[in-house]
Amino acid sequence: MDGMTAKGRTGGQLLADALVAQGVTHAFSVPGESFLDLLDGLYERRDSIELVTCRFEAGAVHMAEAHGKLTGRPGVAIVTRGPGACHASIGVHVAMQDSTPLVLIVGQIPFAETDRDTFQEVDYRRMFAPLAKWVTQIDDAARIPELMARAFDVATSGRPGPVVVAISEEMQKVVADVPDIGPAPTLPAHPAPGAIPRLLELLDGAERPVLVLGGTGWTAEGKAAIRDFALAHDLPVAVGFRRLGLFDGTSPNFAGDIGVGSDPALVARIKESDLVLAVGSRLGEATSQGYTLFPAGRTSPIVQVHPDQGEIGRVFRPLLGITADLNAFALALRDAAPTKPRPWGEWTRTLRAGREASVAAPDYDGPLNFARALQAMEKELPDDTVFTVDAGNFATWPQRFMSVREGQEFLGPTNGAMGYSVPSGVGAAITFRGRQVVSFVGDGGFLMTGQEIATAFQSGVTPIVIVVNNGQYGTIRMYQERHYPGRVSGTQLTNPDFARFIEAFGGHGEVVTATDELAPAFRRARESGKPAVIEVRMSPDQITNRQTVAQIRASAKA
Numbered sequence: 101m102d103g104m105t106a107k108g109r110t111g112g113q114l115l116a117d118a119l120v121a122q123g124v125t126h127a128f129s130v131p132g133e134s135f136l137d138l139l140d141g142l143y144e145r146r147d148s149i150e151l152v153t154c155r156f157e158a159g160a161v162h163m164a165e166a167h168g169k170l171t172g173r174p175g176v177a178i179v180t181r182g183p184g185a186c187h188a189s190i191g192v193h194v195a196m197q198d199s200t201p202l203v204l205i206v207g208q209i210p211f212a213e214t215d216r217d218t219f220q221e222v223d224y225r226r227m228f229a230p231l232a233k234w235v236t237q238i239d240d241a242a243r244i245p246e247l248m249a250r251a252f253d254v255a256t257s258g259r260p261g262p263v264v265v266a267i268s269e270e271m272q273k274v275v276a277d278v279p280d281i282g283p284a285p286t287l288p289a290h291p292a293p294g295a296i297p298r299l300l301e302l303l304d305g306a307e308r309p310v311l312v313l314g315g316t317g318w319t320a321e322g323k324a325a326i327r328d329f330a331l332a333h334d335l336p337v338a339v340g341f342r343r344l345g346l347f348d349g350t351s352p353n354f355a356g357d358i359g360v361g362s363d364p365a366l367v368a369r370i371k372e373s374d375l376v377l378a379v380g381s382r383l384g385e386a387t388s389q390g391y392t393l394f395p396a397g398r399t400s401p402i403v404q405v406h407p408d409q410g411e412i413g414r415v416f417r418p419l420l421g422i423t424a425d426l427n428a429f430a431l432a433l434r435d436a437a438p439t440k441p442r443p444w445g446e447w448t449r450t451l452r453a454g455r456e457a458s459v460a461a462p463d464y465d466g467p468l469n470f471a472r473a474l475q476a477m478e479k480e481l482p483d484d485t486v487f488t489v490d491a492g493n494f495a496t497w498p499q500r501f502m503s504v505r506e507g508q509e510f511l512g513p514t515n516g517a518m519g520y521s522v523p524s525g526v527g528a529a530i531t532f533r534g535r536q537v538v539s540f541v542g543d544g545g546f547l548m549t550g551q552e553i554a555t556a557f558q559s560g561v562t563p564i565v566i567v568v569n570n571g572q573y574g575t576i577r578m579y580q581e582r583h584y585p586g587r588v589s590g591t592q593l594t595n596p597d598f599a600r601f602i603e604a605f606g607g608h609g610e611v612v613t614a615t616d617e618l619a620p621a622f623r624r625a626r627e628s629g630k631p632a633v634i635e636v637r638m639s640p641d642q643i644t645n646r647q648t649v650a651q652i653r654a655s656a657k658a
């Protein structure tokens with residue numbers, strides 16, 4: 101499209117064409133009267149862009165965010181001004197904290213009414229200032245190609261993130277004669293010439309190294325390259341909070357994930373490590389266990405690799421920082437064969453043994469051992485399954501007891517946004533039609549955005565949602581029991597019949613109350629060929645996969 105002119109296009113057409121020029125294939129939207137001209141432009145480009153009509157702006161943005169996480173190119177959400185933008189804001193926060201490329205387009209009020217507190221008026225530059233990577237408003241149709249290209253460049257550069265573009269109402273009707281602008285062919289940032297030799301020198305001097313993978317934008321080739329490096333050097337590999345898709349959980353070198361609810365033994369080992377290779381990870385609050393992995397503010401035994409130099413050493417001062425595109429870095433590192441035997445074989449085996457001990461399902465009281473149930477269900481999963489999780493304690497069960505295999509994907513909100521799992525699963529299913537999506541969510545999170553399953557029916561995709569029903573906002577109850585044992589306040593829930601909920605949409609519903617029921621229920625759900633909900637009835641007393649309410653109370657009182 102670059103350099104092409106098409107005479108006399110309206111702003112709405114220019115916007116739709118700008119999306120096509122950027123290679124956009126999907127846009128997730130709840131319509132508003134503020135962007136009728138853009139909707140009309142999309143009508144003309146409906147062969148290139150699938151417009152997905154959603155039920156809730158938070159759902160639309162989570163779908164777009166999942167698209168961005170899975171493809172590395174910005175997911176696009178389009179919402180209306182004021183109320184629509186407010187609903188959408190949670191997804192901007194997810195994209196910011198998760199480093200996901202996202203472009204949120206907001207229909208703006210008529211420009212001529214600015215600053216009258218007119219109907220649905222909001223200043224988006226101020227509203228999204230701390231939430232987004234960049235906010236702009238396009239008031240001149242002739243600048244649509246320029247500013248849209250800029251929006252996509254900012255969303256994907258360095259540390260990827262969300263960009264908000266407000267489009268004033270009349271501007272969408274103005275006719276302008278300007279060419280489209282596509283992405284510039286830009287080569288990724290490669291590690292500096294001295295970077296890999298210095299890293300290897302540090303590795304040669306290490307006894308207890310750990311590779312910690314994180315971040316976004318990884319390609320299959322990049323993930324394979326860093327895997328080959330890890331295996332050649334026999335490094336133990338951990339992944340950051342909710343980054344379980346970055347390394348094969350069944351690999352003999354996989355040590356587990358570090359984040360909320362992760363294995364305390366693994367955290368202890370990482371604190372003992374004398375060289376952490378943090379590739380892509382920001383070593384954020386959850387991954388660093390509340391910034392306790394190393395003393396902050398002084399040099400720590402870390403080599404940190406990140407595409408944005410501004411993220412390197414933000415909390416932990418590393419021995420070495422390397423600014424590079426993660427895939428370019430991984431490919432450069434792949435050929436760095438060890439020049440001498442690696443002395444840490446026993447250390448790596450110790451970390452792996454820890455992971456195996458953690459993944460082994462313990463006994464639990466009652467008819468449902470969710471750990472064993474998940475492990476039986478896991479055998480039914482296709483090799484390219486996409487998992488999504490919500491925020492909540494239920495998520496620590498799949499995170500701990502299942503192994504995300506190479507070729508599978510795992511999407512979770514690192515900012516802990518409840519209501520993420522169902523819409524992101526729908527977005528993933530629409531992005532990768534034909535791949536099985538399995539979305540885990542709690543009873544609390546499901547009733548925040550579970551109605552977005554309607555979009556799966558409308559788009560003809562068939563995710564399977566596993567609702568873990570413990571009749572409460574369990575995570576908060578857990579904190580409550582730790583701080584105020586026995587004083588249950590504001591955390592109990594009265595729930596509907598979740599199987600009948602999905603049946604009302606025309607989907608497939610299952611209820612699971614015992615260990616050996618989950619795998620067959622999952623099989624039936626897949627065979628139904630419909631969107632499905634499997635309600636797993638979890639004892640409210642089994643508040644985490646490590647502790648019961650009684651145990652928490654006892655230690656809180658001690």
Ligand SMILES: Cc1ncc(C[n+]2csc(CCOP(=O)(O)OP(=O)(O)O)c2C)c(N)n1
Nearest residue numbers: 492493494516518542543544545573574575
């Ligand atoms: C949008 C949002 N609101 C509130 C919270 C605070 N919060 C974190 S976990 C949680 C409870 C989740 O309940 P549920 O989905 O049932 O999962 P459970 O913890 O019971 O497994 C709450 C309310 C949040 N993280 N996000």
Ligand SMILES: [Mg+2]
Nearest residue numbers: 542543572574
């Ligand atoms: Mg719950």
